[in-house]
Amino acid sequence: xxxxxxxxxxxxxxxxxxxxxxxxxxxxxxxxxxxxxxxxxxxxxxxxxxxxxxxxxxxxxxxxxxxxxxxxxxxxxxxxxxxxxxxxxxxxxxxxxxxxxxxxxxxxxxxxxxxxxxxxxxxxxxxxxxxxxxxxxxxxxxxxxxxxxxxxxxxxxxxxxxxxxxxxxxxxxxxxxxxxxxxxxxxxxxxxxxxxxxxxxxxxxxxxxxxxxxxxxxxxxxxxxxxxxxxxxxxxxxxxxxxxxxxxxxxxxxxxxxxxxxxxxxxxxxxxxxxxxxxxxxxxxxxxxxxxxxxxxxxxxxxxxxxxxxxxxxxxxxxxxxxxxxxxxxxxxxxxxxxxxxxxxxxxxxxxxxxxxxxxxx
Ligand SMILES: Cc1cc2nc3c(=O)[nH]c(=O)nc-3n(C[C@H](O)[C@H](O)[C@H](O)COP(=O)(O)OP(=O)(O)OC[C@H]3O[C@@H](n4cnc5c(N)ncnc54)[C@H](O)[C@@H]3O)c2cc1C
Numbered sequence: 001x002x003x004x005x006x007x008x009x010x011x012x013x014x015x016x017x018x019x020x021x022x023x024x025x026x027x028x029x030x031x032x033x034x035x036x037x038x039x040x041x042x043x044x045x046x047x048x049x050x051x052x053x054x055x056x057x058x059x060x061x062x063x064x065x066x067x068x069x070x071x072x073x074x075x076x077x078x079x080x081x082x083x084x085x086x087x088x089x090x091x092x093x094x095x096x097x098x099x100x101x102x103x104x105x106x107x108x109x110x111x112x113x114x115x116x117x118x119x120x121x122x123x124x125x126x127x128x129x130x131x132x133x134x135x136x137x138x139x140x141x142x143x144x145x146x147x148x149x150x151x152x153x154x155x156x157x158x159x160x161x162x163x164x165x166x167x168x169x170x171x172x173x174x175x176x177x178x179x180x181x182x183x184x185x186x187x188x189x190x191x192x193x194x195x196x197x198x199x200x201x202x203x204x205x206x207x208x209x210x211x212x213x214x215x216x217x218x219x220x221x222x223x224x225x226x227x228x229x230x231x232x233x234x235x236x237x238x239x240x241x242x243x244x245x246x247x248x249x250x251x252x253x254x255x256x257x258x259x260x261x262x263x264x265x266x267x268x269x270x271x272x273x274x275x276x277x278x279x280x281x282x283x284x285x286x287x288x289x290x291x292x293x294x295x296x297x298x299x300x301x302x303x304x305x306x307x308x309x310x311x312x313x314x315x316x317x318x319x320x321x322x323x324x325x326x327x328x329x330x331x332x333x334x335x336x337x338x339x340x341x342x343x344x345x346x347x348x349x350x351x352x353x354x355x356x357x358x359x360x361x362x
Contacts, residue, residue, distance in 0.1 A: 064099070078192070080196060127162065181209065182209055195227060
């Protein structure tokens with residue numbers, strides 16, 4: 001049986017990025033993805049400008065622009081009482097786009113395949129065991145073997161669960177998401193709106209559709225949905241995608257022959273709209289470590305360097321995450337923040353720029 005250098009569980013942005021970089025490095029790469037692509041996902045669909053350098057390395061910049069998208073020009077923060085603060089977004093090459101995940105994720109996975117990765121869709125991993133190499137078993141009973149295993153299978157990572165590494169979800173919140181008809185004159189803005197019951201994120205994804213996200217607690221989510229039905233004149237039978245948990249403790253990302261990337265390693269507060277960037281970049285970082293290990297370089301050093309680079313990726317940003325989480329766990333505090341920012345707009349401007357600034361890749 002063929003032994004792959006690396007088997008990646010999950011073909012979202014983290015898994016596809018890792019697979020594409022591994023294939024570029026000449027590694028025998030396998031991706032096992034549960035879903036049949038293209039598929040939508042619970043996400044705000046906003047591509048943080050930090051993603052551009054990674055996409056450029058994968059030769060994808062033009063192809064991302066060619067996908068149906070909206071170029072976003074501002075973020076509008078709305079307090080519970082309706083007070084607003086508008087912060088402009090970068091307008092040049094480092095601008096923020098929104099793209100449906102069905103389009104974006106499929107492009108990334110296709111790129112991994114073009115570069116030489118073997119991709120198996122509709123393949124759910126159900127068991128992993130480390131013998132001389134990893135043995136990976138799927139729901140249909142197929143078996144694959146690989147020297148290194150990557151958990152890129154999202155916030156409810158099966159790989160982490162099978163290895164007894166999956167932490168309990170922190171605090172129960174739930175998200176709903178739908179694409180609905182774009183309201184007239186909505187404009188090219190992201191709206192982040194605090195509500196009594198939680199918050200809502202809104203962004204156009206093309207000329208006809210709006211991405212609408214609702215985040216609340218299980219006890220408040222149906223009231224949020226009713227708010228959205230009134231606000232956007234959505235029919236009561238509107239189908240919603242759902243996801244939980246919203247946050248949880250991180251999984252250590254570097255183990256002997258086993259790495260975790262993207263949401264599988266660390267889930268960030270959706271409000272900041274940075275998850276796709278962390279997924280892409282951690283995939284790239286992991287590929288560097290895998291290439292070193294496979295070529296016989298010092299394994300422990302490669303793992304330590306990967307863990308340090310992963311931690312550095314979040315440094316300077318996690319405080320924003322904590323702030324965002326405090327604001328969204330208590331929409332009243334978030335609203336006070338928006339009101340304070342009306343008096344001194346530089347507060348929110350600084351925070352927004354901190355989140356959407358481009359990060360150097362290297
Ligand atoms: C409400 C909400 C709004 C958000 N908005 C934004 C935003 O606007 N911008 C942003 O950057 N981020 C946003 N995020 C975060 C972003 O969606 C995630 O960070 C991102 O999807 C992580 O990518 P990933 O590849 O790590 O995981 P995922 O995208 O979750 O991909 C994991 C893949 O693994 C597959 N998989 C799972 N289990 C198995 C298995 N057992 N076998 C095989 N395959 C498996 C899944 O099918 C999936 O395709 C938001 C999140 C939420 C909840």
